[in-house]
Every structure is written in structure tokens, then in C-alpha cells.
Amino acid sequence: MTSHQTTQTMKPATAAKKLGVYLEATPAEFQEGVVSRAELNALQTDPPEWLKELRRGGPHPRPVIAAKLGISISGLARGGITDALTTEQIEALKKDDPEWLRKERATQAEVRKEAARIKEKKAEQAEKAARSRSDR
Incomplete structure (x- = not known):
């Protein structure tokens, strides 16, 4: 076969x-x-x-645009960016630094901070569980 x-x-x-x-x-x-x-x-x-x-x-797809701007894809939509952008357009947006972009970057920073906190908490819990298993 x-x-x-x-x-x-x-x-x-x-x-x-x-x-x-x-x-x-x-x-x-x-x-x-x-x-x-x-x-x-x-x-x-x-x-x-x-x-x-x-x-x-570019033109770049939305995930790439979001990454270059340091925001989420949802943040792009909230900012009214629905089409592909060139690198030049992305750089112009960064330079202009509109209010919505500053807000989305702050939101993204909070999301990352919270994700790091949760990851750290889970690691501590896993370490605690491992210690209690080894103490038996």
C-alpha cells in the first residue's frame, strides 16, 4: 500500500x-x-x-497598520480607518498624532498591562500548586 x-x-x-x-x-x-x-x-x-x-x-492590511500604530484592529475601526494604508500614510498619522490615536494607544497599553498582570498571577498560582504537591 x-x-x-x-x-x-x-x-x-x-x-x-x-x-x-x-x-x-x-x-x-x-x-x-x-x-x-x-x-x-x-x-x-x-x-x-x-x-x-x-x-x-504598502498598502498594508489592517493587522499590519494596527501593529505599526501600536493599537488594536478594533481601535482602527473606532478611529475610522477601514481601508489599507501605505507606510507613508501611517507615518503621517503617527506624526499628526490625533486624539483618537492617543486614546487607542493608552487603551492598548492598559490591555497589555492587564495581560501581564494576569500572566504573572497564573504563574504564581502554578508555582504555589507545584510547591504544595511537592510538600506532600
């Missing part, structure tokens, strides 16, 4: 998401085809010029 290894493929939207690029800005042949796992790995290890340029200048 022989086993056949089927090639894993994904839709262009999935591949674009994994590559961190805006699908509509990719070349037509990328958008219209399917991407195998091997092709995705090749794109990640040795990106072609179009991919390097997209990552450098």
Missing part, C-alpha cells in the same frame, strides 16, 4: 494574510491562483521584489 502525499494549497487571501500583505495590491497571477505550502515557504524565505516592495511601502 502506497501513501500519496497531497500538496497542501491555500487560497490567495490566506497566503496574503500569512505573508502580511494586502491581497488587492498583489500581482494578478498571485490573486488568481492557489498557493502551495512550498510556494508560501519560498515566498517567506526568498521574497520576490513585489513582495519586498509591498512589505516596505
Whole structure:
């Protein structure tokens, strides 16, 4: 009995998401085809010029925009940012530093602080439980 290894493929939207690029800005042949796992790995290890340029200048998808601004994707929506932005537009937003962006950055900082507190508390509880088990 022989086993056949089927090639894993994904839709262009999935591949674009994994590559961190805006699908509509990719070349037509990328958008219209399917991407195998091997092709995705090749794109990640040795990106072609179009991919390097997209990552450098955009337009960028919302998760990348949010990360570059230091806020959540929800924060982008609350700020009225629903479309892809170029690196230049993101830098202009940072420079302008509107009120909504300052507020979202503060919110994100609080979320991170709370997540760290919870992680620390869970670690302490795990350590306490391990000590009580070893004391038996």
C-alpha cells in the first residue's frame, strides 16, 4: 500500500494574510491562483521584489497598520480607518498624532498591562500548586 502525499494549497487571501500583505495590491497571477505550502515557504524565505516592495511601502492590511500604530484592529475601526494604508500614510498619522490615536494607544497599553498582570498571577498560582504537591 502506497501513501500519496497531497500538496497542501491555500487560497490567495490566506497566503496574503500569512505573508502580511494586502491581497488587492498583489500581482494578478498571485490573486488568481492557489498557493502551495512550498510556494508560501519560498515566498517567506526568498521574497520576490513585489513582495519586498509591498512589505516596505504598502498598502498594508489592517493587522499590519494596527501593529505599526501600536493599537488594536478594533481601535482602527473606532478611529475610522477601514481601508489599507501605505507606510507613508501611517507615518503621517503617527506624526499628526490625533486624539483618537492617543486614546487607542493608552487603551492598548492598559490591555497589555492587564495581560501581564494576569500572566504573572497564573504563574504564581502554578508555582504555589507545584510547591504544595511537592510538600506532600
